[in-house]
Amino acid sequence: KQRKARFYPAFHLAPPTGWMNDPNGLAYCDGRYHVFYQHHPYDEHWGPMHWGHMTSHDLVHWQHQPIALVPGDAFDRDGCFSGCAVNDNGVLTLIYTGHVWLQGVGNDGAIRQVQCIATSEDGLHFTKHGVIVTPPDGIMHFRDPKVWKQNGRWFMVVGARDANDRGQVLLYSGTSLFQWRLEGVLAKADRWLGYMWECPDFFPLGDKYLLMFSPQGMTPEGYRYRNRFQSGYILGRWQPDHPFTLEQHFQELDSGHDFYAPQSFVTADGRRLLFGWMDMWESERPTQADGWAGCLTLPRELSLDAQGRVRMMPARELQALRREAHTLPAFSLKNQRRRLGISALQAEIHMTWDIQKSQAERFGIEIAVSDDRRYVTRFYVDTQSRRLVLDRSQSGLGVGGYRSVTLPDGDTLDLRIFIDRSSVEVFVNQGETCLTSRIYPPTEGRGIALYAENGEAYCQTFTHWQMASIYPEP
Ligand code: DQQ
Structure with a gap:
């Protein structure tokens, strides 16, 4: 077949x-x-x-x-x-x-x-x-x-x-x-x-x-x-x-x-x-x-x-798989969504949020978001409930549901996110917590955006790499 x-x-x-x-x-x-x-x-x-x-x-x-x-x-x-x-x-x-x-x-x-x-x-x-x-x-x-x-x-x-x-x-x-x-x-x-x-x-x-x-x-x-x-x-x-x-x-x-x-x-x-x-x-x-x-x-x-x-x-x-890097200087978002010109088809992201300073009600990252925003996988901080949430309700074919964990203590939130063609793996604060899910959004035009709702959020570091394949070239 x-x-x-x-x-x-x-x-x-x-x-x-x-x-x-x-x-x-x-x-x-x-x-x-x-x-x-x-x-x-x-x-x-x-x-x-x-x-x-x-x-x-x-x-x-x-x-x-x-x-x-x-x-x-x-x-x-x-x-x-x-x-x-x-x-x-x-x-x-x-x-x-x-x-x-x-x-x-x-x-x-x-x-x-x-x-x-x-x-x-x-x-x-x-x-x-x-x-x-x-x-x-x-x-x-x-x-x-x-x-x-x-x-x-x-x-x-x-x-x-x-x-x-x-x-x-x-x-x-x-x-x-x-x-x-x-x-x-x-x-x-x-x-x-x-x-x-x-x-x-x-x-x-x-x-x-x-x-x-x-x-x-x-x-x-x-x-x-x-x-x-x-x-x-x-x-x-x-x-x-x-x-x-x-x-x-x-x-x-x-x-x-x-x-x-x-x-x-x-x-x-x-x-x-x-x-x-x-x-x-x-x-x-x-x-x-x-x-x-x-x-x-x-x-x-x-x-x-x-x-x-x-x-x-x-x-x-796995660092050997990193290809072109794309780095952003520190920035903040206020009631705002910032779409980045990078792809989320096969990528690694390493980013840190300043939790201490970020007061937005919700802030986080949109992974594999389509141009029309019909498809999006969200990973965000919910400040009021103090939870970290992986939202798969719009992640494409078949899948749905939220998973969440308690927001870890500390002033900084360190995230390493691996996105492949049908999966996302998030490693929080050097592996204290890990969230792994399959996702099936369209593979054309998958983007990445950062956002803050009802308030301001501070992104301290952000690096994105294209990831190479682990399989021999055909
Ligand atoms: N899958 C295997 C079993 C094991 C189970 C069969 C766990 O040996 O217990 O495919 O997924």
């Missing part, structure tokens, strides 16, 4: 054609980065899951590779579901969930899920070796293994749905990648937080341990109108052979509309990065009419700040 270009990202990972969901198997091995992903190559809708594959030497320029895993063996007959990759003494090894429908297809059907392993000699072609872990008694939903090595021992977390329809994460330890033992429940829901915890990831950050997961089964109302039901994390302390002691309840990682199933990995120089799927299951997908669906967020670096808060910032490698 021919893919249409209009919404296809320039600097985000997306499938060549067909469907993409979760990022899988993120790893650095033999001098290159690997990103695998949940993929249905024959259709732009979810179906029997394959593992798509892309590689990069610098986390900036990417190349599509042959499909790495194809379902169809007895243990993964109906899907090679999400999982991870490890570098086992130079052997790139994939650990993933083999999925089989026993009865019916869909959320109510009976299923069999087991953890499986595959290895590669060249990092491109994989040989399956079958099942390494079967579910404990009474557990049917059992998927998305994430494996790491610590003090010479292997560990694995797996997402599960317990007998009472609550989410939990199980911990295993292994003497080899083929020999595993159940250690117990690492964490479980103590209140309603979805019926299944998908895509768990568990890793040290600063002096803490972070358990990241994606709660499944929150109602669409929940995620659409409140801010708490996407992928998130629990912070605590842990060491092998000890329980995970929780220090902070579930927090959402990203406060936009479209962010799910993130997975982390460690860079060649030891930074903890993640990619997320830049969609939700309930998201609108107008690109299905174009022969493809789904893409990943930018790679983001995680850190723990001095106050113990988790921060998420775009990977510094």
Whole structure:
């Protein structure tokens, strides 16, 4: 099928054609980065899951590779579901969930899920070796293994749905990648937080341990109108052979509309990065009419700040994509809208507002605004409610709704905004907060404007870059 270009990202990972969901198997091995992903190559809708594959030497320029895993063996007959990759003494090894429908297809059907392993000699072609872990008694939903090595021992977390329809994460330890033992429940829901915890990831950050997961089964109302039901994390302390002691309840990682199933990995120089799927299951997908669906967020670096808060910032490698820069001297706006002569098709913006001095009732930026202003995505400060708002009510095909967060403390508001052909990602105050959403306005004549309503607002710095593509020139 021919893919249409209009919404296809320039600097985000997306499938060549067909469907993409979760990022899988993120790893650095033999001098290159690997990103695998949940993929249905024959259709732009979810179906029997394959593992798509892309590689990069610098986390900036990417190349599509042959499909790495194809379902169809007895243990993964109906899907090679999400999982991870490890570098086992130079052997790139994939650990993933083999999925089989026993009865019916869909959320109510009976299923069999087991953890499986595959290895590669060249990092491109994989040989399956079958099942390494079967579910404990009474557990049917059992998927998305994430494996790491610590003090010479292997560990694995797996997402599960317990007998009472609550989410939990199980911990295993292994003497080899083929020999595993159940250690117990690492964490479980103590209140309603979805019926299944998908895509768990568990890793040290600063002096803490972070358990990241994606709660499944929150109602669409929940995620659409409140801010708490996407992928998130629990912070605590842990060491092998000890329980995970929780220090902070579930927090959402990203406060936009479209962010799910993130997975982390460690860079060649030891930074903890993640990619997320830049969609939700309930998201609108107008690109299905174009022969493809789904893409990943930018790679983001995680850190723990001095106050113990988790921060998420775009990977510094992305600066290599910046092309022509356009800078404005400091200025103020009073009951005014200022349209800039720059495009919002594939761009990065870095700007700061003086919050202390700005008294306007509302002020902010119009992203991807059309000439007739029928289409506009707004990111603004609402001074009275002290909220930061991402307004997607006029963002084009299918999508809508607002997302908002409390205006952070401080005199300055620092924004880094990445706009691609069908997405916007806003990083607030060095990654204290992040809002990610898909948008589908017309790609012709997309502009940018700054505005202040009922009062004055002060813009201290403003730089805009055209962003280059991450894909090889055709
Ligand atoms: N997607 C995969 C599952 C995972 C879910 C199937 C999360 O392994 O639990 O495509 O989006």
